[in-house]
Each structure stands twice: as structure tokens, then as C-alpha cells.
Amino acid sequence: MYSLYTLMYTAFTFNVNSVYNEPMIKLQSNMLCAKKAYHHGELRESLLEAAEALLEKDGPAGLSLRKVGRQLGVTPGAPYRHFEDKDALLAALATEGFQKLRAVMLADQEGAPDGKERLRRAGVGYLQFASAHPELFRLMFGWMPARDVPGLCEAGDAAFAALQGVLEGCEEEGLLSRSVSEAGLLAWSAVHGAAFLSIDDRLKLEEPAPDSECILNMMHDSIWSGIGKR
Amino acid sequence: MYSLYTLMYTAFTFNVNSVYNEPMIKLQSNMLCAKKAYHHGELRESLLEAAEALLEKDGPAGLSLRKVGRQLGVTPGAPYRHFEDKDALLAALATEGFQKLRAVMLADQEGAPDGKERLRRAGVGYLQFASAHPELFRLMFGWMPARDVPGLCEAGDAAFAALQGVLEGCEEEGLLSRSVSEAGLLAWSAVHGAAFLSIDDRLKLEEPAPDSECILNMMHDSIWSGIGKR
DNA sequence: TGTACATCAGTGAACGCGCGTTCACTGATGTAC
DNA sequence: TGTACATCAGTGAACGCGCGTTCACTGATGTAC
Numbered sequence: 001m002y003s004l005y006t007l008m009y010t011a012f013t014f015n016v017n018s019v020y021n022e023p024m025i026k027l028q029s030n031m032l033c034a035k036k037a038y039h040h041g042e043l044r045e046s047l048l049e050a051a052e053a054l055l056e057k058d059g060p061a062g063l064s065l066r067k068v069g070r071q072l073g074v075t076p077g078a079p080y081r082h083f084e085d086k087d088a089l090l091a092a093l094a095t096e097g098f099q100k101l102r103a104v105m106l107a108d109q110e111g112a113p114d115g116k117e118r119l120r121r122a123g124v125g126y127l128q129f130a131s132a133h134p135e136l137f138r139l140m141f142g143w144m145p146a147r148d149v150p151g152l153c154e155a156g157d158a159a160f161a162a163l164q165g166v167l168e169g170c171e172e173e174g175l176l177s178r179s180v181s182e183a184g185l186l187a188w189s190a191v192h193g194a195a196f197l198s199i200d201d202r203l204k205l206e207e208p209a210p211d212s213e214c215i216l217n218m219m220h221d222s223i224w225s226g227i228g229k230r
Numbered sequence: 231m232y233s234l235y236t237l238m239y240t241a242f243t244f245n246v247n248s249v250y251n252e253p254m255i256k257l258q259s260n261m262l263c264a265k266k267a268y269h270h271g272e273l274r275e276s277l278l279e280a281a282e283a284l285l286e287k288d289g290p291a292g293l294s295l296r297k298v299g300r301q302l303g304v305t306p307g308a309p310y311r312h313f314e315d316k317d318a319l320l321a322a323l324a325t326e327g328f329q330k331l332r333a334v335m336l337a338d339q340e341g342a343p344d345g346k347e348r349l350r351r352a353g354v355g356y357l358q359f360a361s362a363h364p365e366l367f368r369l370m371f372g373w374m375p376a377r378d379v380p381g382l383c384e385a386g387d388a389a390f391a392a393l394q395g396v397l398e399g400c401e402e403e404g405l406l407s408r409s410v411s412e413a414g415l416l417a418w419s420a421v422h423g424a425a426f427l428s429i430d431d432r433l434k435l436e437e438p439a440p441d442s443e444c445i446l447n448m449m450h451d452s453i454w455s456g457i458g459k460r
Numbered sequence: 461t462g463t464a465c466a467t468c469a470g471t472g473a474a475c476g477c478g479c480g481t482t483c484a485c486t487g488a489t490g491t492a493c
Numbered sequence: 494t495g496t497a498c499a500t501c502a503g504t505g506a507a508c509g510c511g512c513g514t515t516c517a518c519t520g521a522t523g524t525a526c
Contacts, residue, residue: 189419222415294512
């Protein structure tokens with residue numbers, strides 16, 4: 001005869017292998033008030049998620065491996081099964097951040113009528129990302145890991161390359177009045193600066209504070225006058 | 231008869247009151263190998279200086295009141311005579327930073343032929359400040375004190391007001407194609423963004439990396455095409 | 461000019477805290493037979 | 494299908510550390526007389 005415990009585990013295993021790959025373990029333990037599962041199942045992902053949440057809530061000074069573990073109901077040693085040390089977690093966070101930033105810049109490119117509009121959309125994505133994850137954004141751009149981490153730099157470069165790609169498109173359409181690199185310097189600086197000023201709440205524009213798209217729109221024509229043909 | 235000790239103190243007092251207000255105490259103790267002075271004399275200023283140096287060397291995570299005290303040869307309690315707590319020191323650092331930033335933007339305005347050139351010079355100052363004090367610059371813009379600190383916000387606003395003033399000058403000269411606030415949004419964002427990207431070393435422009443003035447010059451025409459009349 | 465004394469700046473020892481990290485361990489998993 | 498066993502993920506206790514902050518103290522300063 002199977003013990004209750006074994007049955008639970010069977011159920012759990014079935015669930016994670018099923019089409020819904022949400023971990024059902026919390027539900028199970030709520031339902032049965034049973035002993036908590038020994039294996040978490042998706043600890044690495046959960047650590048990253050919880051770490052980002054904590055980072056956004058308490059800032060970089062308030063983020064500790066122990067707190068993250070505590071939040072997931074896991075002992076202080078557990079994260080070390082998945083990350084060499086704290087820096088490795090932070091680096092993974094930043095790397096994922098750059099990937100998301102790139103994705104969000106490129107998310108809405110389809111169906112834009114021309115390069116100018118594609119540039120605008122990429123900029124809106126950039127600003128939206130920053131205001132959705134302000135502390136992560138600061139980590140990505142401010143923090144330097146002690147040893148270097150494979151993939152981090154590449155992810156950062158890839159995010160910039162997305163912008164670069166949009167501008168190259170503009171150039172091919174004959175829209176630019178300057179070189180791609182000059183245009184990139186202005187466009188990236190302007191959007192990056194606006195992102196920082198906006199998350200620092202230093203842009204005293206209107207009341208209530210305009211959203212990311214609004215802010216970008218306010219700059220877009222000026223940027224375009226700076227780099228596009230008239 | 232005076233003791234050697236009293237004589238030293240007399241000498242010291244004389245020196246700090248003289249036209250050179252460099253503290254001579256280190257010199258004195260070197261010369262005589264005498265007992266170290268009990269009163270530091272300028273501890274508040276020294277704490278701020280040492281804190282900034284430490285901040286630039288080790289980043290915000292490496293800055294502790296104890297370290298700063300240690301560096302000045304002073305016990306861990308001493309800083310509390312001058313700052314309520316660590317946050318108060320950081321706030322003072324940031325406030326001074328904003329004052330310096332404002333000063334450096336306005337330092338070179340005399341003798342500029344027109345508004346466009348004044349704007350360029352203010353921008354160069356901004357970038358130079360950021361690259362001379364990258365960690366302080368990050369602190370000024372990224373860090374938020376727990377309780378609010380009189381003077382900090384004002385200092386930040388005053389720095390922005392300096393830029394605003396330059397742009398108002400441009401408008402009076404009839405040089406702007408946009409409102410002062412739109413022009414300010416673009417100009418400040420662009421310069422602020424370039425400052426951050428440059429201290430993060432994300433601007434892969436040339437080898438060796440161009441200096442602040444160079445970077446700003448590369449952007450200035452684009453910015454001006456964006457906000458100035460042609 | 462010299463003396464007494466209130467004020468103030470720094471001492472030094474102590475506090476409790478949360479942190480990152482290590483390590484011998486144990487419970488669960490999944491594979492070979 | 495059932496069993497033995499190697500692998501692996503998490504446990505829990507412990508470590509040493511540096512930190513921010515407090516406090517009773519003392520040495521130096523500068524002022525009133």
C-alpha cells in the first residue's frame with residue numbers, strides 16, 4: 001500500500017509533467033496540509049523571480065541571498081546549488097534583463113509604416129521596460145560584477161544591436177541625415193537618459209506624470225529632427 | 231613653563247588661524263613624532279572627502295562609516311558628532327555633488343558667442359563631472375534617502391535650473407524651434423544618457439575612448455538640429 | 461595676564477544584527493537491471 | 494513490474510565578519526572673570 005506521502009509525490013510528478021507546467025506543489029500542500037516538499041522543483045527560476053521582486057521592493061542594498069531563500073521557504077544553503085555565489089545571481093538577473101530589454105524593443109516592429117515609426121516603437125519599449133523594472137534597469141547599467149561573467153556583456157551588446165538594427169533600416173530607406181553611429185549615439189543617449197530621469201522622477205513635466213509612451217512622443221520629433229532628413 | 235604639548239597646540243592653533251588654512255597637524259606629528267591630536271579640526275569636511283574617495287574606489291557597497299573613520303584615523307563613533315547617521319552623510323555627499331554639477335555647468339558660460347555655444351559648454355561640463363565622479367554621479371541620481379533631507383531636492387532642481395536658464399537664454403535670442411520645456415527634455419535626456427553610457431563604458435565609439443568634450447561634440451549638432459532653428 | 465569652568469569633539473569598548481558561505485547530512489529522483 | 498543504487502537538491506547548524514549605532518568617558522577649547 002502507498003503512503004499518503006508517496007501518493008502526493010506521484011500526484012506532483014504527474015502535474016509537473018503534464019501540459020500545465022505550473023508547479024502544483026503549493027496547491028497540494030495547501031489542500032492536504034501535508035509535509036512540505038523536499039525538492040522545490042524549479043528553484044533556479046523561483047530564485048531569480050523572487051530576487052527581482054526583492055530588488056524592486058528594497059533596492060540593491062536590501063537584496064540578500066538569505067532573504068530570497070527565506071521568501072521561498074528554503075534554507076540559506078539552497079541557492080548555492082544553483083548559483084556559485086551572490087554575484088552569479090545578480091549577473092543572471094542582469095543578463096535576463098538585457099534579453100528582456102532587447103525583446104521589448106523589438107516586440108512591436110511588425111506593421112510599422114517606416115523607419116521613423118520603428119524607431120519610435122523601439123524607444124517606447126525601452127522606456128516601458130525601465131519604468132516597469134527600475135531597480136533592475138539600474139542594476140543592468142550601474143553594477144559591475146567582480147569577475148566577468150560569460151553572456152552578460154553579450155546580452156548588453158545585443159540590446160544595443162537591436163537599436164542599431166532599427167537605425168540601419170532607416171539608413172537603407174534613405175531616411176537618415178547622419179551616420180548610423182552618430183544617430184545611434186543621440187537616439188540611445190536620449191532614450192537612456194529619459195529612462196533614468198523618468199524612474200528617478202526628475203522629469204517634472206505635468207501632473208499626473210505622463211506614461212512612457214507620452215514621454216517618448218514628446219522627444220521623438222526632436223530626436224528625429226536631429227538625425228532624420230527633413 | 232609650557233610643556234611641549236602646549237607648545238604644539240599653540241603652534242597648531244596659530245597655523246589653522248593663519249592665511250593658509252591647511253591643517254598642519256599631520257606635519258607637526260611627523261616632525262615631532264608627538265602624540266596624535268585629539269581634535270581633528272576639520273573632521274566634517276574630511277569625512278566627506280574620504281567618503282567620496284572611498285565611494286569612487288569601492289562603489290556604494292564598499293562605503294561604510296567605519297571605513298571612512300578608519301581612513302582618517304578616527305574611532306567609529308566620531309562621525310556621529312557630525313552626521314546623524316550614514317544616510318545623512320550620503321545625503322550630504324549627494325547635495326554637494328549637485329552643487330558642484332551646477333557650478334561646473336555654469337563655469338564656462340562667459341565669453342560664449344551665442345546660446346548654442348553656451349548650451350554646448352554646459353553639456354561638456356555635465357559630462358566632465360560625470361566622468362570625474364562616476365560613482366557620486368550614480369549616487370546622486372540613483373539613491374533615495376529613507377527620510378527626506380532638506381536641501382537635497384533643491385540642489386538637484388537647481389542643477390536642472392542651470393540648464394533651463396541656458397535654454398531660456400536661447401529662446402530670448404530667438405534660437406529655439408521648440409518650447410523651452412521640450413528642448414530641455416531632449417537636451418537633458420541626451421546629455422544625461424550619454425553621461426551614464428560613458429561612465430558605464432557602453433559607448434563603443436573609437437579606440438581609445440574619446441573624452442567628454444569629444445563625445446558631447448559628436449552629439450551637439452544633432453541635438454541642436456532637434457531643438458534649434460536652422 | 462592667569463585661572464576656573466562649561467562646552468564640545470573624539471575615545472574605546474560594547475551591543476546585536478544580518479550577511480555570505482561552508483559542510484556533513486538526508487530525503488527524493490530516476491535509472492539499470 | 495519491482496528493486497537496488499548512484500546522483501542530486503535541499504537541510505540545518507555553524508563560522509567569522511564587518512557593519513551601524515550607543516554610551517559613559519576624557520582631553521581640548523574657548524570664554525568669563
